[in-house]
Amino acid sequence: MKKFAFALASLSLSSAALAAPESGEKAGVLPTMLQGLVPMIVSLVVFGLVFAVLAVKVWPVIVKALNERESKIRSEIESAEMARQQAKAALDQYERALAEARAEAQRELEKAKSLQAAQLAELKAKNDVAIAMERDKAMREIDASKKLAIQEIYAQGAALSTAVAGRILQRELNPADYQRLVDEAVAGLGASKN
Amino acid sequence: MLDLLMLAADNPVDHVVNHAPEWGKTAGGLWWWSAHVGTLILAGLLTVITMLFAASKIRTGPESQGAARYTTRNPFAHMIEVILLYLRETTARPLLHGRTDTFMPFLWTVFFFILFNNLLGLVPIMDTFHLVDKIIGQDVLTGLAGSTATQNLFVTAALSIIAAIVINIAGVRELGVGGYLKHLTAGTPVYLWPLMIPIEVMGTLIKPVALALRLFANMTAGHILVAVLFSFAVKGVGMLAGDGGLLGAPISVVSIIAAVAIYFLEIFVAFLQAFVFMFLTTVFISQLAHHDEHEHHDEHGHEHAHA
Numbered sequence: 349m350k351k352f353a354f355a356l357a358s359l360s361l362s363s364a365a366l367a368a369p370e371s372g373e374k375a376g377v378l379p380t381m382l383q384g385l386v387p388m389i390v391s392l393v394v395f396g397l398v399f400a401v402l403a404v405k406v407w408p409v410i411v412k413a414l415n416e417r418e419s420k421i422r423s424e425i426e427s428a429e430m431a432r433q434q435a436k437a438a439l440d441q442y443e444r445a446l447a448e449a450r451a452e453a454q455r456e457l458e459k460a461k462s463l464q465a466a467q468l469a470e471l472k473a474k475n476d477v478a479i480a481m482e483r484d485k486a487m488r489e490i491d492a493s494k495k496l497a498i499q500e501i502y503a504q505g506a507a508l509s510t511a512v513a514g515r516i517l518q519r520e521l522n523p524a525d526y527q528r529l530v531d532e533a534v535a536g537l538g539a540s541k542n
Numbered sequence: 543m544l545d546l547l548m549l550a551a552d553n554p555v556d557h558v559v560n561h562a563p564e565w566g567k568t569a570g571g572l573w574w575w576s577a578h579v580g581t582l583i584l585a586g587l588l589t590v591i592t593m594l595f596a597a598s599k600i601r602t603g604p605e606s607q608g609a610a611r612y613t614t615r616n617p618f619a620h621m622i623e624v625i626l627l628y629l630r631e632t633t634a635r636p637l638l639h640g641r642t643d644t645f646m647p648f649l650w651t652v653f654f655f656i657l658f659n660n661l662l663g664l665v666p667i668m669d670t671f672h673l674v675d676k677i678i679g680q681d682v683l684t685g686l687a688g689s690t691a692t693q694n695l696f697v698t699a700a701l702s703i704i705a706a707i708v709i710n711i712a713g714v715r716e717l718g719v720g721g722y723l724k725h726l727t728a729g730t731p732v733y734l735w736p737l738m739i740p741i742e743v744m745g746t747l748i749k750p751v752a753l754a755l756r757l758f759a760n761m762t763a764g765h766i767l768v769a770v771l772f773s774f775a776v777k778g779v780g781m782l783a784g785d786g787g788l789l790g791a792p793i794s795v796v797s798i799i800a801a802v803a804i805y806f807l808e809i810f811v812a813f814l815q816a817f818v819f820m821f822l823t824t825v826f827i828s829q830l831a832h833h834d835e836h837e838h839h840d841e842h843g844h845e846h847a848h849a
Binding site: 383390391411 | 560562575576589596597600602627643647648
């Protein structure tokens with residue numbers, strides 16, 4: 349808006365002043381030597397002075413600032429790049445360590461599993477052997493007890509038969525006697541067992 | 543007002559060319575002061591003041607400001623910085639390479655000095671002075687300053703002479719005296735030297751002449767065009783006021799619109815011509831210094847082509 353106002357102001361000034369400056373003397377589009385010599389010399393002098401002032405007071409300051417800014421930006425970029433590379437290296441190292449830890453954990457897990465399975469198998473085998481031994485032992489004891497009992501039954505039966513036969517041989521037995529003999533023999537068997 | 547309008551019917555070139563006040567001329571007819579002299583001094587002062595201001599804002603600040611010390615602290619100075627960087631990194635460095643920092647102070651000065659002269663030419667200083675003289679009824683301000691100094695061929699010639707001196711000194715420093723003289727032979731056999739040396743010498747002279755003529759012609763043409771369009775507009779108003787009838791209205795409106803458009807174009811041209819002068823100076827410096835190298839590359843190119 350300000351630029352537009354400035355343009356309008358310039359335009360109005362130009363329009364208002366369109367009266368050609370006929371006062372004084374005017375040069376042509378190509379001035380004569382008398383008209384152009386002083387502007388030429390002034391150009392050389394003014395340009396020389398401007399260059400001298402700028403070369404001493406302005407350009408060194410600006411060049412120094414631009415170079416410092418450039419080196420600052422370059423160093424910041426290099427630092428950022430270095431930091432990025434360091435971060436990337438740290439991340440890679442972390443990821444490698446993590447992968448190694450995972451692999452190690454997996455190996456340990458597998459090892460524990462295999463160890464557990466081996467221990468279980470060993471324990472089971474031991475248990476099986478122990479159970480088998482216990483069973484065999486029990487079976488042997490049962491067999492021994494059974495045999496012993498049968499032998500005792502046989503012995504008691506033989507004794508009873510012997511006693512019964514002796515009594516038969518000593519007298520004529522009626523049914524009542526016979527019953528009493530059996531009872532005595534049984535009682536005698538029980539007493540002898542106790 | 544009508545007087546002014548009628549006066550405007552004169553040659554529009556009168557609004558563009560240099561003027562000298564009565565007190566600015568010697569008895570022998572020498573113009574010791576003219577509008578262009580005033581404009582040159584004003585442009586020089588503006589260039590120095592503006593660049594001092596820009597430098598104070600671009601300069602690296604104290605360490606207490608931290609990272610902010612590296613930033614430019616003013617939008618206008620920032621714009622100047624962008625222009626400076628563009629001229630150095632995009633325009634000069636691809637041509638001058640390692641010698642860029644040596645020549646940049648000169649090239650920056652050339653650019654901004656011409657730019658301020660071009661822009662001052664768009665400010666109607668001389669016409670304003672003339673108007674004031676008309677109002678006060680005296681003739682003291684007209685010719686004090688104003689108009690575009692860079693449309694004075696003597697001014698552009700002076701700038702071109704400076705450029706030519708820098709171009710050739712740079713060539714001698716880069717190539718040595720022997721190398722510089724050898725450059726004038728363009729690497730041709732001895733029997734062609736009588737032909738080539740005059741051509742190369744003419745080329746060395748024509749370059750600054752081309753610089754001067756280009757700047758002078760471009761600045762003059764644009765300003766004359768603006769003046770002509772404005773004169774059409776005023777003539778149209780004169781027709782409305784006189785016996786020309788309503789035909790004056792469209793003439794005035796169209797002329798003013800066109801003049802404003804050209805005026806804005808002239809602002810662009812002011813930057814463009816300053817850039818062109820600076821850029822061509824850079825090109826000429828680089829050409830002269832690397833002449834042998836270019837020939838060498840060309841020879842290799844030809845060898846490759848023949849192979």
